[in-house]
Amino acid sequence: MIKTFYKPTSLEEALLLKEKHENLVAWFAGGTHINHFEFKAHYDQVISLEGLGLFFIHTKTNQTSVGAMVTLQKLADNSLIPECLRWAAFMAAPRTIRNMATVGGDIATGGKGTRLTPCLMALNAVVETADGKTQPIEDYVSQDSKELILKIIIPSSEIICVAKQLTLKANGPVLASTAVSMKKTEDPDLKDVVVAIGTIEGVPRRLEEIEKGVIDQTLADRESIEKAVADVLNPESDQFGSRDYKKHITSVAIADSIISCLERG
Secondary structure, eight states: OOOEEEOOSSHHHHHHHHHHHGGGEEEESSOTTTTSTTOSOOOSEEEEOGGGOOOOEEEOSSEEEEETTOBHHHHHHOTTSOHHHHHHHHHSSOHHHHTTOBHHHHHHHOTTTOSSHHHHHHTTOEEEETTSOEEEHHHHHHTTOOSOEEEEEEEOOOEEEEEEEEESSTTOOEEEEEEEEEEOOSSSSOOOEEEEEESSSSSOEEOHHHHHHHHTTSSOSHHHHHHHHHHHOOOOOBTTBOHHHHHHHHHHHHHHHHHHHHHHO
8 A cells, every 4th residue: 555655746756766665666657557446566765757747759760759748648549659650559558558658657567567568669669768878778677677768769760660669459468569660661571570579478578589580581471470389489378378379369460560560662
């Protein structure tokens, strides 16, 4: 149960509170994860991010910056955001949750809870954290970073991207999040391919073996792609589906996305 709710009005004040209380206090964004019964960590002290001015979406010539406190609904509604990311945000959860859950919170939750990270990987997004550093989103999640996310930066480029959220039914639990992207080019040789997964395993990641196979064309047809993807996945069986079922539907989704990107390119 949360007993102390700090409401700093500046980043400096927030960081001082975190330094003072260290691991006894947690960052509080939309609250959809920290208040969920399945959330493993329990805190009675939290630091609200509401007063830090992280609700912005800014677009420049070569990039779009999204504040960490932007909700999934605002992301889905904003025409400045790449279409695949808007769709991923829309499909991430029911509207009541989308109105609360934040982009930064979705990424920081990591593990099986994140819905947007695979799509952000496919868009070559980077995160800027409170320590002044920027890093690719896959590095942030793979290192299980605890640094506070301030914003997500999405470079503007001619990328073809397809994102999918695999569920058993509408608004049901997400079994796997996938995203595939390729860069438009007049050169017939593929150079920039990203294949990313989330939710189905413990940590979102890129499937580098599949990316390489698509680039060198050893994975050029649906059957070979599906088999190769299934071979590198490592899901667990649970009440929502067996290990084999999860591998099958995810490999089919990724194969569909790769073929769709190739046809559109």
